[in-house]
Amino acid sequence: MDRFKVPVVGVDIGGTKIIAAVFDTDGAMLSRIHCLTRGSEGPNSVINRLSAAIINAIEKSGLKRKQVGCIGIAVAGAIDINRGLVGDSPNIPHWHNIPLRDRLVKSLGGPIFMLNDANAAALAEHRLGAGRGLNNMIYITVSTGIGGGMIINGELYQGTDGSAAEIGHMIIKIGGPLCKCGKHGCFEAMASGTAIARLAKSRLRRGEKSIMPGLVHDKVSNVTAETVAAAARKGDTLALAVIEESAGYLGIGIANLVNLMNPQMIIIGGGVSKMGEMLLKPTRKSMKANSIELPVSSVRLVRPGLGVDAELTGAALYAREMLGTKA
Amino acid sequence: MDRFKVPVVGVDIGGTKIIAAVFDTDGAMLSRIHCLTRGSEGPNSVINRLSAAIINAIEKSGLKRKQVGCIGIAVAGAIDINRGLVGDSPNIPHWHNIPLRDRLVKSLGGPIFMLNDANAAALAEHRLGAGRGLNNMIYITVSTGIGGGMIINGELYQGTDGSAAEIGHMIIKIGGPLCKCGKHGCFEAMASGTAIARLAKSRLRRGEKSIMPGLVHDKVSNVTAETVAAAARKGDTLALAVIEESAGYLGIGIANLVNLMNPQMIIIGGGVSKMGEMLLKPTRKSMKANSIELPVSSVRLVRPGLGVDAELTGAALYAREMLGTKA
Numbered sequence: 159m160d161r162f163k164v165p166v167v168g169v170d171i172g173g174t175k176i177i178a179a180v181f182d183t184d185g186a187m188l189s190r191i192h193c194l195t196r197g198s199e200g201p202n203s204v205i206n207r208l209s210a211a212i213i214n215a216i217e218k219s220g221l222k223r224k225q226v227g228c229i230g231i232a233v234a235g236a237i238d239i240n241r242g243l244v245g246d247s248p249n250i251p252h253w254h255n256i257p258l259r260d261r262l263v264k265s266l267g268g269p270i271f272m273l274n275d276a277n278a279a280a281l282a283e284h285r286l287g288a289g290r291g292l293n294n295m296i297y298i299t300v301s302t303g304i305g306g307g308m309i310i311n312g313e314l315y316q317g318t319d320g321s322a323a324e325i326g327h328m329i330i331k332i333g334g335p336l337c338k339c340g341k342h343g344c345f346e347a348m349a350s351g352t353a354i355a356r357l358a359k360s361r362l363r364r365g366e367k368s369i370m371p372g373l374v375h376d377k378v379s380n381v382t383a384e385t386v387a388a389a390a391r392k393g394d395t396l397a398l399a400v401i402e403e404s405a406g407y408l409g410i411g412i413a414n415l416v417n418l419m420n421p422q423m424i425i426i427g428g429g430v431s432k433m434g435e436m437l438l439k440p441t442r443k444s445m446k447a448n449s450i451e452l453p454v455s456s457v458r459l460v461r462p463g464l465g466v467d468a469e470l471t472g473a474a475l476y477a478r479e480m481l482g483t484k485a
Numbered sequence: 486m487d488r489f490k491v492p493v494v495g496v497d498i499g500g501t502k503i504i505a506a507v508f509d510t511d512g513a514m515l516s517r518i519h520c521l522t523r524g525s526e527g528p529n530s531v532i533n534r535l536s537a538a539i540i541n542a543i544e545k546s547g548l549k550r551k552q553v554g555c556i557g558i559a560v561a562g563a564i565d566i567n568r569g570l571v572g573d574s575p576n577i578p579h580w581h582n583i584p585l586r587d588r589l590v591k592s593l594g595g596p597i598f599m600l601n602d603a604n605a606a607a608l609a610e611h612r613l614g615a616g617r618g619l620n621n622m623i624y625i626t627v628s629t630g631i632g633g634g635m636i637i638n639g640e641l642y643q644g645t646d647g648s649a650a651e652i653g654h655m656i657i658k659i660g661g662p663l664c665k666c667g668k669h670g671c672f673e674a675m676a677s678g679t680a681i682a683r684l685a686k687s688r689l690r691r692g693e694k695s696i697m698p699g700l701v702h703d704k705v706s707n708v709t710a711e712t713v714a715a716a717a718r719k720g721d722t723l724a725l726a727v728i729e730e731s732a733g734y735l736g737i738g739i740a741n742l743v744n745l746m747n748p749q750m751i752i753i754g755g756g757v758s759k760m761g762e763m764l765l766k767p768t769r770k771s772m773k774a775n776s777i778e779l780p781v782s783s784v785r786l787v788r789p790g791l792g793v794d795a796e797l798t799g800a801a802l803y804a805r806e807m808l809g810t811k812a
Contacts, residue, residue: 236779245779294645310637317747318621318783324744327777329737331670332658341775343658410656417651418745420644448668450654452563452572456645 164227164481165219167212168474170275170467171195171204171233173250173302178211179467180219180226181474185286187467189218197250204250205258209265229270230477232278232469233258234305239320242272271477273320275299278472279462280307280323281314283425285475287463294421297462298325299428300408303338304346308419314476326350330411345411349404351383351430358386358400368396387433401433402440409444412459416445420453427462434461491554491808492546494539495801497602497794498522498531498560500577500629505538506794507546507553508801512613514794516545524577531577532585536592556597557804559605559796560585561632566647569599598804600647602626605799606789607634607650608641610752612802614790621748624789625652626755627735630665631673635746641803653677657738672738676731678710678757685713685727695723714760728760729767736771739786743772747780754789761788 165188169178172195179190191214193207216223235247242259259270280289280297289295289309297307304326308315316322326346327339334343335356347353362368362378370389374380389397412424426438442459449457462468492515496505499522506517518541520534543550562574569586586597600608607616607624616622616636624634631653635642643649653673654666661670662683674680689695689705697716701707716724739751758764769786776784789795 236777238779246777310642315637317780318749319747319779321777321780322745322747324747324777324780327744328741329775330656330659332661332675332734332737334659339777348659407659410659414655414741415745417654418649418742420646420649420651422645448656450563450573450648450651450666452565452646453644453648453651 164478165221165225166227166474166477166481167215167229168470168472168477169208169212169229169231170278170469170473171208171231171250172275172469173197173234176204176208176211177467177470178208178215179470179474180215180221181471188220189215191215191218195250197252200252201256205261209262212266223267228268228477228481229262229266230278230473230475230480231258231262231270231272232275232473233272234275236321236324237272237274239271239273239316242270244272245321269477269481271480273316273473273476274305274307274323275469276305277307277314277316277320277323278470278476279427279464279468280309280472281475282464282468282472283427283462284309284312284314286471287468288425288460289423289463292422294419295423295425296323296415296419296421297425297427298412300349300426300430301351301428303352304350304411304428306415325411325415328411328414330407330414345407348407349411351428353407354383354386354400354404354430355381357403358397361396361400366396369394370397383430387436390433390436401437405437405440406444408437409441409446410448412441412445413448413454416449416453416457421457423458423460425460425462427468431461491805492548492552493554493801493804493808494542494556495797495799495804496535496539496556496558497605497796497800498535498558498577499602499796500524500561503531503535503538504794504797505535505542506797506801507542507548508798515547516542518542518545522577524579527579528583532588536589539593550594555595555804555808556589556593557605557800557802557807558585558589558597558599559602559800560599561602563648563651564599564601566598566600566643569597571599572648596804596808598807600641600643600800600803601632601634601650602796603632604634604641604643604647604650605797605803606754606791606795607636607799608802609791609795609799610754610789611636611639611641613798614795615752615787616750616790619749621746622750622752623650623742623746623748624752624754625739627676627753627757628678628755630679631677631738631755633742652738652742655738655741657734657741672734675734676738678755680734681710681713681727681731681757682708684730685724688723688727693723696721697724710757714763717760717763728764732764732767733771735764736768736773737775739768739772740775740781743776743780743784748784750785750787752787752789754795758788
């Protein structure tokens with residue numbers, strides 16, 4: 159992050175937390191503020207807390223507002239980057255076509271650049287993480303849902319509106335399980351953390367033996383992907399079988415991306431990816447079995463190079479690069 | 486096709502026919518030769534006929550070999566553009582990692598550039614057809630199989646090896662019908678001309694009423710996608726239902742591409758697309774129902790601007806552009 163001449167703010171609006179940070183001209187993080195998103199309180203409340211977090215982050219950095227060149231904001235969901243709208247944000251209820259950019263420019267001043275959070279992480283992984291120097295790579299985040307971001311010819315590809323790489327809603331099983339988007343058999347409904355938990359719960363309810371109920375005080379409805387991971391690490395047969403089945407679906411969705419994009423690298427991030435090789439090994443096997451020979455021979459499936467601040471950092475990088483091209 | 490300074494040869498190697506044509510500096514077709522592919526005779530025989538077709542096309546054009554700047558060749562299948570190999574060509578049996586480029590350079594001289602046939606058609610549609618001037622578009626060919634080509638930021642995107650946009654083998658129904666690639670539920674196994682014929686035959690064998698058997702002398706095994714189209718044009722209820730079902734699957738595969746690539750346009754070519762609005766209307770409906778709101782509001786689904794020579798023309802354009810960048 160040393161290519162630009164001004165400090166910038168990077169923001170990540172997630173379903174649970176808002177994080178805002180100020181980066182110096184050399185890429186060093188000067189300050190970092192976080193607060194709860196509280197999406198249930200409605201857009202106005204979230205936008206007010208977001209503005210306050212940005213102002214606090216700038217104050218804490220020791221800089222004045224006018225010294226900050228621009229603000230980059232990563233948001234989950236379909237972001238209309240041309241009009242600065244948050245179309246739908248699955249993790250923040252009641253957001254539909256919210257003109258977030260204009261609202262913030264009014265209170266904070268511009269320029270402000272918005273992008274999808276997985277696109278931000280993809281950019282950060284390409285500029286600073288596992289994908290440095292590559293021409294073509296795809297970043298996938300597997301957590302409650304599944305998101306993605308694509309680097310094509312060394313640049314972030316966002317498509318016509320900014321909603322490219324919505325890989326979570328690629329249908330891989332017509333007639334499959336219901337997705338929260340209302341369709342059936344989406345990649346996200348088959349292979350996300352939510353899907354892993356659903357698979358485990360359904361098999362537990364059928365009476366299959368496992369240590370998982372013991373990990374959630376016998377409340378099977380409380381089983382999460384983390385419960386499955388914890389049980390699998392202890393050698394639990396059912397938990398391992400559930401991970402293997404989900405990894406099979408994850409590998410099929412990834413194979414589709416390999417066949418479509420013929421990338422050099424696919425990076426799997428997000429909470430579920432923390433299972434590590436326990437998940438990645440069967441995922442690679444399924445990817446290979448379901449891809450065309452030529453493109454799959456060129457691709458590497460790896461974990462991210464950056465940590466939890468990838469979205470935040472990507473938002474800051476994006477704002478800097480956009481400012482650079484517009485200056 | 487007026488940006489370059491030399492005449493070029495464009496070639497299309499299909500499952501049935503090889504076509505070779507010479508294009509003048511202003512893009513005019515000076516000659517056009519075709520012969521049968523006869524893939525069953527093996528690679529050597531096909532390569533010899535291919536060389537002869539190119540030599541004949543040049544002779545017929547009135548030019549000398551040395552006046553032709555370069556040769557572009559479009560081939561069905563996974564083409565390793567870096568090494569000039571034909572990986573697998575589903576329509577030409579017994580081709581596996583054939584070093585076609587080196588073989589032809591030996592007999593004809595270079596430079597020779599190879600690419601996937603649907604990629605060639607995508608390039609031609611972008612430079613001269615329905616997609617002129619667009620930043621992002623996808624070309625889909627629906628015939629015996631399903632292929633694709635992508636234009637990203639105004640340029641053909643071929644991925645790391647040249648095998649990008651292998652959309653036919655995107656899995657859209659895990660556990661679905663067997664594809665000729667050996668996997669189950671590929672887009673091609675669900676929505677190609679072959680799939681349409683399979684659907685029709687299976688419903689006819691279950692005893693459903695239709696005029697289709699009468700169109701094939703009561704040999705149901707001879708029903709093709711063309712039979713279905715002919716019967717549908719006469720108002721046959723079963724044929725119309727089969728087209729509606731296939732269009733549903735076609736729309737789902739296209740929705741996946743809309744969500745992934747957020748393109749401005751999707752062009753549907755290939756033999757099956759000749760059904761026109763009878764196919765495209767229900768396909769658009771399914772595409773809309775299965776896409777995210779933001780990207781689907783920006784995309785137009787249209788028929789090609791060019792005719793049967795799109796692959797040939799695209800191969801010639803590709804060779805010219807590659808020569809341009811290498812000159």
